[in-house]
Amino acid sequence: MNKLDVRTVNVVQYVQPLREGGSLPAIVKADDDFLYVLKFRGAGQGTKALIAEFIGGELARAIGLKVPELVFANLDDSFSKTEPDEEIQDLLKFSVGLNLGLHYLSSAITFDPLVTTVDAKTASKVVLLDSIISNIDRTAKNTNLLIWNQELWIIDNGASFYFHHNWPLWKNHLTRTFPLIKDHVLLPQATELDYAKQEITSKITPQIIKNITNSIPEDWLINQTDSLTPAQMRAAYTTYLNAKLGMVDALINEAKDAR
Known part of the structure; x- marks a missing residue:
């Protein structure tokens, strides 16, 4: 594995x-x-x-x-x-x-969109990735981004993949887009979404996805209230990500419309 x-x-x-x-x-x-x-x-x-x-x-x-x-x-x-x-x-x-x-990034400061401008290619990659992983928590109120050594750093993705809070219905999310992208803090700068698509689809390969899901600690996947086994959960995360990459054009159009 x-x-x-x-x-x-x-x-x-x-x-x-x-x-x-x-x-x-x-x-x-x-x-x-x-x-x-x-x-x-x-x-x-x-x-x-x-x-x-x-x-x-x-x-x-x-x-x-x-x-x-x-x-x-x-x-x-x-x-x-x-x-x-x-x-x-x-x-x-x-x-x-x-x-x-x-x-721990010592002396890092919270990203403030009123103070710092992010380049369009970086902003577009963050926006499109957050759309793929359904990250509801990257807004102007709570950016979950840091500036450290004058560079943008990504933290706090814990609100993503919210389908896993209700495993019996997880397959319903496979074909959904992500309308909440309209609230994304970097959406105004995300003018290079087609570039972001090229980067994401070339670098997030099926093997990379498997390597990541295979690395989730086994005991994080064991919960008495869940209906799926750890192996089924790994397969579900993998299926979900591959499905979202397969509909990336729809996610891009949704983000462009929102912007």
Whole structure:
């Protein structure tokens, strides 16, 4: 089974919570001496948000967008026992095991569309990819983009693939476009969507998609309330992405009309 080369680290220090995030991510230190923004499996959307974050981030990386390194991060049960804040204590308790870390970009600032202009090719790739992965959370209110070293970095894809919150009906989404692209923060700059199509369809191959879905940790795919097996879920993500790439012209026309 071909997979991505994703590192696994162990969390050794809980540094501080990031309270601006709805799911209460935190800055942590790992045993490789790097800092990471940790997304917890015990947060509101559970491992589904981690899966969406992982797939979306690695697809963005595949098409040449800048994404912090994603790592699988082991959290043991010692952290919850020494945490005085009850909310954080519960989060840590329910997050023992494998979580998702994003390399911490020190001194990065939140992207502000009124301050920074993004070049048309980059904006178009972000817009079209977000349309493919049905990312509902890249708006002017909450851009989920950073500026670091004067470059645009992609973070927070956890609200993508929302079909996976209702597996019995997931196939209904295979032929749908993405009308919410009208709210995308980069849509006004996305004037090179045909270029973005060429980049995305040449770089996100069926094999790349399989490598990414094969790399999802097995225990992120096990949930007693879900009707599909882990293998069926991997196949569903793969089928979904291939279906969206097959209707990319419809997604482009929808984005052009919205702009």
